[in-house]
Amino acid sequence: MSVGVCALVTWIVLIIFTVMPKKLSELDMVFLYFVNTIFELSVFSIVHINLKWLTVSHRVEESFADLILRLIMIPVVFIIATNILLYSWKFLKWMILIGIIIFFIMLSFLLEKLGVITLHHWNIFYTIIMFSSYAVFSRLMAWFIVNAGRKEVKKI
Amino acid sequence: MIVYDNRFNGNEWFIIAGLIVGISIMYFLPKRFPKKFSIVFFMCGVFSGFFFDHSLSVEPVDYYDVNDKSTYQIMDFLSYISYGPISYFFFYFYDRIKPSSSLLYILIWSLINVGLEWCAEKVGVFHYKHGYQLYYSFPIYLLVNSCWTLLYYRYHGTVANSNQDSVL
Numbered sequence: 001m002s003v004g005v006c007a008l009v010t011w012i013v014l015i016i017f018t019v020m021p022k023k024l025s026e027l028d029m030v031f032l033y034f035v036n037t038i039f040e041l042s043v044f045s046i047v048h049i050n051l052k053w054l055t056v057s058h059r060v061e062e063s064f065a066d067l068i069l070r071l072i073m074i075p076v077v078f079i080i081a082t083n084i085l086l087y088s089w090k091f092l093k094w095m096i097l098i099g100i101i102i103f104f105i106m107l108s109f110l111l112e113k114l115g116v117i118t119l120h121h122w123n124i125f126y127t128i129i130m131f132s133s134y135a136v137f138s139r140l141m142a143w144f145i146v147n148a149g150r151k152e153v154k155k156i
Numbered sequence: 157m158i159v160y161d162n163r164f165n166g167n168e169w170f171i172i173a174g175l176i177v178g179i180s181i182m183y184f185l186p187k188r189f190p191k192k193f194s195i196v197f198f199m200c201g202v203f204s205g206f207f208f209d210h211s212l213s214v215e216p217v218d219y220y221d222v223n224d225k226s227t228y229q230i231m232d233f234l235s236y237i238s239y240g241p242i243s244y245f246f247f248y249f250y251d252r253i254k255p256s257s258s259l260l261y262i263l264i265w266s267l268i269n270v271g272l273e274w275c276a277e278k279v280g281v282f283h284y285k286h287g288y289q290l291y292y293s294f295p296i297y298l299l300v301n302s303c304w305t306l307l308y309y310r311y312h313g314t315v316a317n318s319n320q321d322s323v324l
Contacts, residue, residue, distance in 0.1 A: 027311060031196050034203035038236070041210045045228035056215060063216040071207060148192045 002114040006065040009107070010073040017076050023086035024142060029079050031145045032138060036075035039137050043130065044070060053121040062116045069111075077104075078138040085139050097135060104131040158226040158283075166279035167223055171235045178241025188251055193311065194244065200307065201243025204300045205236040212296075219288040223281060235281060242269070246304055258305050266297040 024032070047053050056066045081100050084093050108127050111117045161167070182198075189197065212219045222232045246265055255261040273293055276282055284290075 027192065027196060030307075031192075031199060034196075034199040037203060038206050041206050042228070042233065045210070050227045058215045060216040063214070067211055067214075071211065145192060145195065148195055 002065040201239035205239035
């Protein structure tokens with residue numbers, strides 16, 4: 001059940017990512033996928049393995065479902081969020097970003113219900129802080145990689 | 157939590173020395189790629205390290221631990237960063253040599269990767285568990301190096317167009 005649900009959510013995210021108009025180049029998004037995955041896995045490892053504020057189920061299905069989300073879905077969602085933040089919309093883009101954070105709050109409730117994660121020292125505010133920090137990090141990395149290219153174009 | 161070692165010894169020196177040597181060589185080698193591509197090529201290695209270590213060294217399989225403790229440490233993070241120069245050199249020499257057989261190039265690099273992992277295992281960077289063997293990593297390196305080759309060809313024309321000095 002948990003693998004099915006997580007795979008479905010990931011599939012929907014990938015479809016949204018595929019069809020949405022993008023502001024970043026393909027190479028920029030490859031870079032963002034790399035750094036978002038690294039940042040997200042590092043933060044999650046500290047929270048899960050070191051602090052033990054939450055635990056992931058040791059059963060095969062639930063662990064695999066968690067891996068699908070951590071390695072594919074979450075980094076891709078923040079590439080989508082970064083592209084949206086680059087749109088010229090003034091109000092709507094922030095509303096969508098808040099919607100993404102609410103989606104992650106609902107997803108953590110769902111993961112707990114499915115037995116994928118067990119929350120020990122955790123509350124909704126930690127979820128908001130964690131996923132907001134991912135969004136900020138992704139936006140900063142987008143700024144970094146776009147400017148890394150721009151400076152060199154000027155040199156040429 | 158499993159503790160393998162509490163001292164600053166072989167594994168830490170291996171990672172630090174690897175990082176310093178790798179980044180120094182990267183710095184002193186003549187530049188071949190635009191900065192953006194160099195960053196992405198470097199990050200390929202770091203990402204691959206994270207991706208496979210966080211899928212193979214965690215539940216449900218949990219095939220190995222990295223460094224002194226089974227928890228996540230700063231030295232673990234540095235060990236993943238040290239994969240960066242390896243991927244950069246893979247792209248660098250691929251671009252420089254332009255091998256007639258990509259398959260042979262991937263095979264040679266996979267053997268080099270297995271050799272480096274063997275050294276890392278001997279000094280205590282990796283601690284295999286649940287029957288994991290060094291040679292199980294070989295197909296993973298083949299897969300990773302093949303993906304890197306595909307990435308190189310995906311951007312082959314783009315690099316050449318974005319920088320006239322590039323030798324691509």
